[in-house]
Amino acid sequence: MGETGTVHIKHLPGQERYEASVTSDDGTDLQVGYLDYVSEIEQVVLTHTVIYERFSGHGYAGQLVKAVLDDIRPSGKKVVPVCSYVEAYVGKHPEYADMAVSVQR
Incomplete structure (x- = not known):
C-alpha cells in the first residue's frame, strides 16, 4: 500500500x-x-509533533508544521515552539520568525 506525498x-x-x-x-x-x-x-x-514511525522520512512533519503556522498566522497570535521540531522548523524558515516567541530552557 503506497501513500501520496500530499498531507491533508x-x-x-x-x-x-x-x-x-x-x-x-x-x-x-x-x-x-x-x-x-x-x-x-x-x-x-x-x-508536541508526532509522525508515526511507519511514515517518517517522507517530509510529513514539515508539511504539518507549515500548515499549522499558516493557519495560526491570520489570528495575529504568537507561537511558542516548545516542541523541538517546531523550534528547528522556525529556525530554518525565517518567514515564520516574526511569529515565534523564544522559549526559556
Whole structure:
C-alpha cells in the first residue's frame, strides 16, 4: 500500500490538535501524525509533533508544521515552539520568525 506525498490537515480545536493524513493508493485516508497545542489568549503553545514511525522520512512533519503556522498566522497570535521540531522548523524558515516567541530552557 503506497501513500501520496500530499498531507491533508484536519484541525480539531476541541482537542487542541491538528491531524495529518495521506490518501493511500486504494483511496483510504491514513493518519500519519499530529501536532498538539495549547491555545492561550495572545499565543499558541506548540507542544508536541508526532509522525508515526511507519511514515517518517517522507517530509510529513514539515508539511504539518507549515500548515499549522499558516493557519495560526491570520489570528495575529504568537507561537511558542516548545516542541523541538517546531523550534528547528522556525529556525530554518525565517518567514515564520516574526511569529515565534523564544522559549526559556
